[in-house]
Amino acid sequence: xxxxxxxxxxxKRRIILDAAVKVFARQxxxxxxxxxxxxxxxxxxxxxxxxxxxxxxxLDTLFLERWEVMVEVIGQVDQQDLPAREKLRYVAGFIDDSxxxxxxxxxxxxxxxxxxxxxxxxxxxxxxxxxxxxxxTIVEGGMRTGEFRTAVTPAFAAMAFYGVIEQVLxxxxxxxxxxxxxxxxxxxxxIVETVCGGLNG
Amino acid sequence: xxxxxxxxxxxKRRIILDAAVKVFARQxxxxxxxxxxxxxxxxxxxxxxxxxxxxxxxLDTLFLERWEVMVEVIGQVDQQDLPAREKLRYVAGFIDDSxxxxxxxxxxxxxxxxxxxxxxxxxxxxxxxxxxxxxxTIVEGGMRTGEFRTAVTPAFAAMAFYGVIEQVLxxxxxxxxxxxxxxxxxxxxxIVETVCGGLNG
DNA sequence: GCTGCGATTGACGGGTCAGTCAAGGCTGGA
DNA sequence: TCCAGCCTTGACTGACCCGTCAATCGCAGC
Numbered sequence: 001x002x003x004x005x006x007x008x009x010x011x012k013r014r015i016i017l018d019a020a021v022k023v024f025a026r027q028x029x030x031x032x033x034x035x036x037x038x039x040x041x042x043x044x045x046x047x048x049x050x051x052x053x054x055x056x057x058x059l060d061t062l063f064l065e066r067w068e069v070m071v072e073v074i075g076q077v078d079q080q081d082l083p084a085r086e087k088l089r090y091v092a093g094f095i096d097d098s099x100x101x102x103x104x105x106x107x108x109x110x111x112x113x114x115x116x117x118x119x120x121x122x123x124x125x126x127x128x129x130x131x132x133x134x135x136x137t138i139v140e141g142g143m144r145t146g147e148f149r150t151a152v153t154p155a156f157a158a159m160a161f162y163g164v165i166e167q168v169l170x171x172x173x174x175x176x177x178x179x180x181x182x183x184x185x186x187x188x189x190x191i192v193e194t195v196c197g198g199l200n201g
Numbered sequence: 202x203x204x205x206x207x208x209x210x211x212x213k214r215r216i217i218l219d220a221a222v223k224v225f226a227r228q229x230x231x232x233x234x235x236x237x238x239x240x241x242x243x244x245x246x247x248x249x250x251x252x253x254x255x256x257x258x259x260l261d262t263l264f265l266e267r268w269e270v271m272v273e274v275i276g277q278v279d280q281q282d283l284p285a286r287e288k289l290r291y292v293a294g295f296i297d298d299s300x301x302x303x304x305x306x307x308x309x310x311x312x313x314x315x316x317x318x319x320x321x322x323x324x325x326x327x328x329x330x331x332x333x334x335x336x337x338t339i340v341e342g343g344m345r346t347g348e349f350r351t352a353v354t355p356a357f358a359a360m361a362f363y364g365v366i367e368q369v370l371x372x373x374x375x376x377x378x379x380x381x382x383x384x385x386x387x388x389x390x391x392i393v394e395t396v397c398g399g400l401n402g
Numbered sequence: 403g404c405t406g407c408g409a410t411t412g413a414c415g416g417g418t419c420a421g422t423c424a425a426g427g428c429t430g431g432a
Numbered sequence: 433t434c435c436a437g438c439c440t441t442g443a444c445t446g447a448c449c450c451g452t453c454a455a456t457c458g459c460a461g462c
Binding site: 012038043044045046047050 | 438439440441442443
């Protein structure tokens with residue numbers, strides 16, 4: 001694919017997407033108006049509709065852009081020759097870093113999509129399931145080598161693992177101030193330690 | 202408090218609340234109109250505003266009604282003389298049964314409140330935190346007796362535990378058909394087995 | 403039967419907002 | 433310089449919906 005021939009310098013489409021992340025994170029998808037996105041982007045109202053079919057399409061684009069990267073990463077981690085626990089640690093670290101790098105985007109993805117059972121969560125269910133499936137494959141590998149117990153199914157373990165991660169992110173989302181670097185670093189380890197090690201002594 | 206002197210037989214307030222659960226679960230809080238609630242309840246539009254200050258107040262009432270019971274139960278379980286793991290199992294079972302008994306209500310509570318970081322989740326944060334706090338107390342007790350490792354903090358463990366439970370419910374919420382009894386029964390054990398036992402062999 | 407009052411009704415006001423569209427701007431090629 | 437075509441603008445349309453309110457209902461007590 002050749003470099004895009006047009007788009008002189010300011011990629012308005014990108015500017016609109018970035019503005020939408022901010023606005024969706026601040027006000028929520030439903031509460032915000034398309035005019036808010038346009039204002040945040042410093043662009044006319046109608047331009048949003050030049051680049052996107054609808055308000056929904058803006059969120060769809062944001063979600064897919066990031067989610068597909070994540071699914072890809074999970075798949076690639078599983079290709080590596082590593083203990084399953086290390087693979088999970090890498091995944092937890094990736095999601096953790098995603099939040100650290102762009103908390104607004106992750107907030108939007110989690111709050112407006114992966115947990116929105118009546119709207120975008122339903123339309124993107126196949127994408128979400130794909131991520132679960134790949135996590136389950138990692139767990140399954142760990143069970144095959146005897147590294148993990150088989151007390152629960154790989155699918156259940158994957159769900160639990162992802163549930164813990166989302167809950168950690170949710171805490172951060174609800175938190176008032178910014179999160180410190182130490183907390184980000186610690187979280188990766190705690191997530192894996194909890195899910196793999198368990199509470200029992 | 203004496204029995205309410207009025208309210209001949211059909212408690213319209215209750216009917217409206219029950220109808221709201223159905224409608225909120227089916228369409229989501231934002232997507233549904235107050236008229237939908239009134240229609241579902243078989244009641245005039247204005248009556249909703251006779252019993253509730255606003256559409257928001259209907260959801261607040263539904264949430265608090267159930268959430269306060271849950272917080273109370275968690276507190277009482279902790280009073281019992283049981284291993285911490287059994288306490289957690291009881292809590293998981295209670296939430297599990299809550300969903301089994303009234304999936305629509307639990308769906309509404311989770312989707313529209315505990316995970317709604319931009320609206321009701323924020324206003325009810327203190328209530329939600331209270332539940333976390335009580336779970337953490339249970340874990341802390343388990344650590345004091347040596348039953349649980351102290352590899353993670355009680356607060357983190359409580360969060361992880363609750364995260365797994367919510368993720369299980371979320372799966373059910375997203376599922377198309379009804380959930381079988383066996384699956385409900387199995388879930389309680391799997392949740393505790395995962396969080397307490399861990400994946401490592 | 404009459405009166406008082408809470409329960410109930412549903413049309414309406416006022417405001418909001420997604421998406422459309424016609425017009426104007428800008429740029430690069432001829 | 434001129435033209436063609438995409439980029440950009442923002443007022444406008446049509447629809448939607450929350451909450452109000454004036455009117456009506458129906459029961460309880462007298």
